[in-house]
Amino acid sequence: MKEILMFQISHMFTEVTPLAPALAILALIFCVINRSSNMSEVGLFAIMLLGYSLFFSWRANLDIAKPLFLGVVERFWMQSNIVVCVLAGLGLASLARSVSVKLTNKHWIFYTEWIFTVVLVARQISVNYSLCDQSSNYVVDTFGRNILSSFPLNAIILLRGDLPGNSLRYLHYCEGLRPDLSLVDQEMMTYDWYVPKIAKHLLNVHFPGNRWNPVETKLPDGTATFSLLRFLKVNEHREIFVCIGLNEGDPTWRKSYSLWPWGSCEKFVPTNIPFDAEEWITLTTNLYNWTEEYGKFEQSSWEAVANGEMWEARVKTAFFIFDLAESAHLSAAVKNQLYFYSYKLYREVINKQENHPITWHKNYAIACERMLRQQRRDIDPGMLLDDAIKHFSAYASKAKDDNQRDAILHAVQYFKEERLRLKHSLKGNT
Incomplete structure (x- = not known):
């Protein structure tokens, strides 16, 4: 609670300048000293501000150490800033009246008050207009259009x-x-109300009950719940996707279905359908037309989230195939081929992008290490070692808080030694 209150005060000083809270405090002081007629209104605004701030700080449960959550919380501070601005206006008016009483030329203080107000408002507009002007911001719009257009x-x-x-x-x-x-x-x-309402508009979607719940039952009021597995079964004639991510509270589908990557989203596929890596790579490569640079947006914005999702979508199939290759039940030949596909996808996407998520360095380096184990003759082991060293080193230099950093640096040293041994062996053969 204390942390959020301190952030709110800091945010207030940034958004409305320190003058606004100072003038708001003056309004309270003048109101108490002069016993003015608007004392009840000023007191009401002050109580509203204090009550709102304390209650919100108490009830807010988002971790503001995360930029996106801080950005979400900041939006709720606009209401309190409005109250501060109202009180600041009253404070300025009270200050002007107090000074004008002691002056013979009252026009001077009148003009000064208006000039001060105009300058302060103009300053706020000049500082914040570019931030508030989102007329050319189509990032989330483009994000949504890309995802919608990708579905069959x-x-x-x-x-x-x-x-x-x-x-x-x-x-x-x-x-x-x-x-x-x-x-x-x-x-x-x-929720009880959602399915009955949405079912009236989605006539070609079959809902096998009134509400989604992993435990299928019929409640005393007649409400019937259905599991995700049941929903998938009754709609198996249509392709079904999840976007983005799936609620983990219902595991009933896992024995009958798998989730295969589809850009930022995933597709439900019956487990009896074998995974064809080449076909899936063809289907999911270049799903989106995304041109925004990585890391371009403020981390507290939804634009940053959309941009991050689109960038991660580029390696989602590679990650999925690598994870599949790690499965113990696959034959050595199948593993070999899957590792190759994953390595190839990572290599292609990393070579196209100079600036990308730092995790790509780590994932690609691991893919190189797995390819070294496979000892394929169609890939130069020296190149694999060089890439593993380069990208593990790049990751370790940027991800200093990774608890595996020491192990990664140790692996880099090992790969360097292996690279020297490889060079010596090649010289010996020549």
Whole structure:
């Protein structure tokens, strides 16, 4: 609570300048000293400000150490800043009246008051206009359009989270984009009111009950719950995707379905369908037309979240294939080929981008290490060692708080020694 209050005060000083809270305090002081007629109004505003700030700081449960959550919390401080500005105006008026009583030329203080107000407002506009002007900001719009356009015809999309939920629903319902798709909110599907209402609009989506719950039952009031597995079964004639992520409270689907990467989203695929890496790479490569630079936006903004999701989508298939190759039940030949596909995808995307998420360095270096183990003749081991050294070193230099950093640096040293041994062996052979 104390931490959020301190952040709120700091935010207030940044947004409305220290003059505003100073004038607001003056308003309270003059109100008490002069026993003015508007004392009740000023007191009401002060109580509102104090009550709102204390209550919000007490109830806010977001970790403001994370930039995005801090940005979310900051939006709720606009209300308190408005009250501070109102009190600041009263404080300035009270100060002007107090000074004018002692002056014979009252016009001078009148003009000074107005000049001060105009200058302060103009200063705020000049400082904040560029930040507030979002007329050319289409990042979230482009994010939503890219995702919607990537889905096959007549698919069902199970939405999760504010960013995909709001952006995709707006484009779909308000702008009429991709009317063939059916958008269903995962979180809302757990409420009693949602399914009966949405079912009236999504006639081609079958809801096998009134509410989503992993435990299927019929409640005394007649409400029937259904599991995710049941939902997938009754809609198996349509392709179903989750975007972004899946509620982990219902594991009933895991024995019958798998989730395969589809850009920022994932697709439900029956477990009896074998994974064809080449086909899936072809399907999921270049799903999106995304041109924003990595790290371009403030980390507290939704634009940064959208940008991050789009960048991570570029390596999602590579990560999935690598994770699949790590499975113990696969044959050595299959593992070898999957590692190769993952390595190839990582290499292609990293060579195209100079600035990218630092985790790509680590993941690609690990992919190189796995390829070294495979001892394939079609890939130069010297190149693999060089890339592993380069990208492990790059990751270690940037991710100083990674608890595996020492192990990574040790691996770099080992690869350097291996590189020397390889050079010596090549010289000996010549």
